[in-house]
Amino acid sequence: LNRDHDSSIIHDIINKGIIMTLNEDYTGERPSRLYTIVPQSELNARKTRTIIDAHVHIIQSDLFSWFSPEKKGITFEGDWKPIIHDYRPSDLVAEADGTRIKVIGAVHVQMNADDPVAETTAVQRMSDEDGLPVSIVGGGDLSSHDFEEIVERQEDASPNFHAVRQIINTHADPLYNYVDREYMDDPAWLAGLRVLAKHDKAFDLQLY
Secondary structure, X not given: OOOOOOOHHXXXXXXXXXXXXXXXXXXXXOOOOOOOOOOOOHHHHHOOEEEEEEEEOOEOHHHOHHHOOOOOOOOOOOOOHHHOOOEOHHHHHHOOOOOOEEEEEEXXXXXXXXXXXXXXXXXXXXXXXXXXXXXEEEXXXXXXXXXXXXXXXXXXXXXXXXXXXXXXXXXXXXXXXXXXXXXXXXXXXXXXXXXXXXXXXXXXXXXX
Protein backbone atom coordinates (compact mmCIF):
# COMPACT_ATOMS: atom_id res chain seq x y z
CA LEU A 1 0.00 0.00 0.00
CA ASN A 2 1.31 3.41 -0.94
CA ARG A 3 0.73 6.03 1.72
CA ASP A 4 -0.06 8.59 -1.03
CA HIS A 5 -2.53 6.32 -2.78
CA ASP A 6 -6.07 7.71 -2.66
CA SER A 7 -8.05 4.61 -3.55
CA SER A 8 -11.36 3.89 -1.85
CA ILE A 9 -10.19 0.48 -0.66
CA ILE A 10 -7.41 2.03 1.42
CA HIS A 11 -9.87 4.52 2.87
CA ASP A 12 -12.20 1.64 3.78
CA ILE A 13 -9.36 -0.25 5.45
CA ILE A 14 -8.33 2.78 7.47
CA ASN A 15 -11.89 3.75 8.41
CA LYS A 16 -12.61 0.23 9.63
CA GLY A 17 -9.53 0.39 11.81
CA ILE A 18 -7.72 -2.62 10.36
CA ILE A 19 -4.36 -1.70 8.92
CA MET A 20 -1.08 -3.31 7.92
CA THR A 21 1.84 -3.17 10.33
CA LEU A 22 5.54 -2.77 9.65
CA ASN A 23 6.19 0.37 7.67
CA GLU A 24 9.91 -0.28 7.32
CA ASP A 25 10.87 3.24 6.29
CA TYR A 26 9.31 4.74 9.40
CA THR A 27 12.11 6.39 11.38
CA GLY A 28 10.31 7.80 14.40
CA GLU A 29 10.96 6.46 17.89
CA ARG A 30 8.52 3.83 19.10
CA PRO A 31 8.73 1.27 21.92
CA SER A 32 7.52 -1.43 19.52
CA ARG A 33 8.20 -2.84 16.06
CA LEU A 34 4.54 -2.35 15.12
CA TYR A 35 4.35 0.82 13.04
CA THR A 36 1.36 2.22 11.23
CA ILE A 37 1.08 3.17 7.56
CA VAL A 38 -1.68 5.68 8.35
CA PRO A 39 -0.42 9.25 7.77
CA GLN A 40 0.11 10.86 11.14
CA SER A 41 -2.10 13.70 12.30
CA GLU A 42 -3.10 15.10 15.66
CA LEU A 43 -6.39 13.18 15.47
CA ASN A 44 -4.74 9.92 14.34
CA ALA A 45 -2.12 10.25 17.06
CA ARG A 46 -4.87 9.99 19.68
CA LYS A 47 -6.67 7.02 18.10
CA THR A 48 -6.26 3.42 19.10
CA ARG A 49 -5.25 1.45 16.01
CA THR A 50 -6.80 -2.01 15.85
CA ILE A 51 -4.74 -4.34 13.69
CA ILE A 52 -4.42 -7.89 12.48
CA ASP A 53 -0.77 -8.75 11.88
CA ALA A 54 -0.95 -10.37 8.45
CA HIS A 55 2.39 -12.22 8.59
CA VAL A 56 4.00 -13.36 11.81
CA HIS A 57 5.86 -16.45 13.01
CA ILE A 58 4.61 -18.08 16.21
CA ILE A 59 7.51 -20.24 17.32
CA GLN A 60 7.96 -23.35 19.44
CA SER A 61 11.70 -23.43 18.91
CA ASP A 62 12.31 -27.14 19.51
CA LEU A 63 10.35 -27.94 16.32
CA PHE A 64 13.04 -26.47 14.05
CA SER A 65 16.29 -28.36 13.60
CA TRP A 66 17.49 -25.69 11.15
CA PHE A 67 17.77 -23.36 14.15
CA SER A 68 21.05 -25.18 14.88
CA PRO A 69 24.14 -23.28 13.64
CA GLU A 70 25.52 -26.68 12.55
CA LYS A 71 22.61 -27.31 10.20
CA LYS A 72 23.85 -27.48 6.62
CA GLY A 73 22.03 -26.68 3.41
CA ILE A 74 20.45 -23.36 4.38
CA THR A 75 22.34 -20.08 4.11
CA PHE A 76 21.58 -16.82 5.86
CA GLU A 77 22.69 -13.25 5.42
CA GLY A 78 23.53 -11.64 8.73
CA ASP A 79 23.17 -13.00 12.25
CA TRP A 80 19.91 -14.99 12.45
CA LYS A 81 20.62 -16.62 15.83
CA PRO A 82 18.73 -13.96 17.86
CA ILE A 83 15.42 -15.33 16.53
CA ILE A 84 16.07 -18.76 18.04
CA HIS A 85 13.59 -18.62 20.88
CA ASP A 86 9.94 -19.31 21.54
CA TYR A 87 7.52 -16.59 20.39
CA ARG A 88 3.88 -16.76 21.44
CA PRO A 89 0.76 -14.82 20.47
CA SER A 90 0.98 -13.09 23.84
CA ASP A 91 4.49 -11.88 22.92
CA LEU A 92 3.09 -10.25 19.78
CA VAL A 93 0.39 -8.49 21.80
CA ALA A 94 2.97 -7.37 24.37
CA GLU A 95 5.05 -5.67 21.69
CA ALA A 96 2.32 -3.05 21.37
CA ASP A 97 2.30 -2.28 25.11
CA GLY A 98 2.65 1.43 25.69
CA THR A 99 1.38 2.32 22.23
CA ARG A 100 -2.04 3.06 20.78
CA ILE A 101 -1.89 -0.13 18.74
CA LYS A 102 -4.16 -3.01 19.74
CA VAL A 103 -3.46 -6.40 18.16
CA ILE A 104 -6.70 -8.36 17.78
CA GLY A 105 -5.46 -11.20 15.58
CA ALA A 106 -2.62 -12.56 13.49
CA VAL A 107 -1.75 -14.82 10.59
CA HIS A 108 1.01 -17.34 11.34
CA VAL A 109 3.07 -18.31 8.31
CA GLN A 110 4.98 -21.59 8.41
CA MET A 111 8.74 -21.52 8.79
CA ASN A 112 9.88 -24.99 7.75
CA ALA A 113 9.41 -27.01 10.91
CA ASP A 114 10.72 -30.58 10.80
CA ASP A 115 7.08 -31.73 11.13
CA PRO A 116 4.49 -29.31 9.68
CA VAL A 117 1.68 -31.00 11.58
CA ALA A 118 3.50 -30.43 14.87
CA GLU A 119 3.99 -26.77 13.97
CA THR A 120 0.31 -26.25 13.16
CA THR A 121 -0.70 -28.11 16.33
CA ALA A 122 1.61 -25.94 18.46
CA VAL A 123 0.38 -22.68 16.97
CA GLN A 124 -3.26 -23.68 17.47
CA ARG A 125 -2.56 -24.60 21.10
CA MET A 126 -0.77 -21.30 21.82
CA SER A 127 -3.54 -19.33 20.11
CA ASP A 128 -6.12 -21.06 22.31
CA GLU A 129 -4.05 -20.63 25.47
CA ASP A 130 -3.22 -16.96 24.90
CA GLY A 131 -6.67 -15.97 23.64
CA LEU A 132 -5.47 -14.32 20.41
CA PRO A 133 -7.08 -15.61 17.19
CA VAL A 134 -4.29 -16.82 14.89
CA SER A 135 -5.06 -17.99 11.37
CA ILE A 136 -2.54 -20.61 10.26
CA VAL A 137 -0.68 -20.96 6.97
CA GLY A 138 0.82 -24.41 7.48
CA GLY A 139 3.63 -26.25 5.77
CA GLY A 140 4.12 -29.22 3.51
CA ASP A 141 5.84 -30.33 0.32
CA LEU A 142 3.19 -30.31 -2.39
CA SER A 143 5.22 -32.81 -4.43
CA SER A 144 5.43 -35.44 -1.69
CA HIS A 145 3.48 -38.69 -1.98
CA ASP A 146 1.83 -38.14 1.40
CA PHE A 147 0.94 -34.45 0.96
CA GLU A 148 -2.80 -35.02 1.17
CA GLU A 149 -2.33 -36.92 4.43
CA ILE A 150 -0.28 -33.99 5.79
CA VAL A 151 -3.09 -31.60 4.86
CA GLU A 152 -5.73 -33.82 6.46
CA ARG A 153 -3.73 -34.15 9.68
CA GLN A 154 -3.38 -30.37 9.90
CA GLU A 155 -7.14 -30.02 9.35
CA ASP A 156 -7.74 -32.44 12.20
CA ALA A 157 -5.26 -30.62 14.46
CA SER A 158 -6.45 -27.07 13.88
CA PRO A 159 -9.71 -25.30 13.04
CA ASN A 160 -7.54 -22.25 12.25
CA PHE A 161 -5.59 -24.02 9.48
CA HIS A 162 -6.52 -22.35 6.18
CA ALA A 163 -3.56 -22.51 3.80
CA VAL A 164 -0.15 -23.99 3.00
CA ARG A 165 3.05 -22.20 2.09
CA GLN A 166 5.99 -23.84 0.40
CA ILE A 167 9.04 -21.70 -0.30
CA ILE A 168 10.11 -22.40 -3.88
CA ASN A 169 12.60 -19.58 -4.53
CA THR A 170 15.44 -20.49 -6.88
CA HIS A 171 18.40 -18.22 -7.61
CA ALA A 172 21.81 -18.47 -9.28
CA ASP A 173 23.43 -17.03 -6.15
CA PRO A 174 23.55 -19.80 -3.49
CA LEU A 175 22.88 -17.22 -0.77
CA TYR A 176 19.40 -16.62 -2.17
CA ASN A 177 18.63 -20.11 -3.46
CA TYR A 178 16.21 -22.03 -1.26
CA VAL A 179 15.46 -25.23 -3.16
CA ASP A 180 17.15 -27.70 -5.49
CA ARG A 181 14.67 -27.73 -8.40
CA GLU A 182 11.94 -25.85 -10.22
CA TYR A 183 8.90 -27.18 -8.40
CA MET A 184 6.40 -25.62 -10.79
CA ASP A 185 7.66 -27.89 -13.58
CA ASP A 186 7.02 -30.99 -11.45
CA PRO A 187 3.71 -32.81 -12.21
CA ALA A 188 3.64 -34.16 -8.66
CA TRP A 189 3.89 -30.63 -7.25
CA LEU A 190 1.09 -29.43 -9.53
CA ALA A 191 -1.00 -32.33 -8.27
CA GLY A 192 -0.44 -30.95 -4.78
CA LEU A 193 -2.13 -27.71 -5.82
CA ARG A 194 -5.17 -29.75 -6.80
CA VAL A 195 -5.11 -31.39 -3.35
CA LEU A 196 -5.32 -27.94 -1.76
CA ALA A 197 -8.25 -27.04 -4.03
CA LYS A 198 -9.98 -30.28 -3.06
CA HIS A 199 -9.64 -29.36 0.63
CA ASP A 200 -10.62 -25.71 0.05
CA LYS A 201 -7.22 -24.47 1.21
CA ALA A 202 -5.25 -21.56 -0.21
CA PHE A 203 -1.66 -21.69 -1.42
CA ASP A 204 0.67 -18.98 -0.13
CA LEU A 205 3.28 -18.44 -2.85
CA GLN A 206 6.83 -17.30 -2.09
CA LEU A 207 8.64 -16.94 -5.40
CA TYR A 208 11.10 -14.46 -6.86
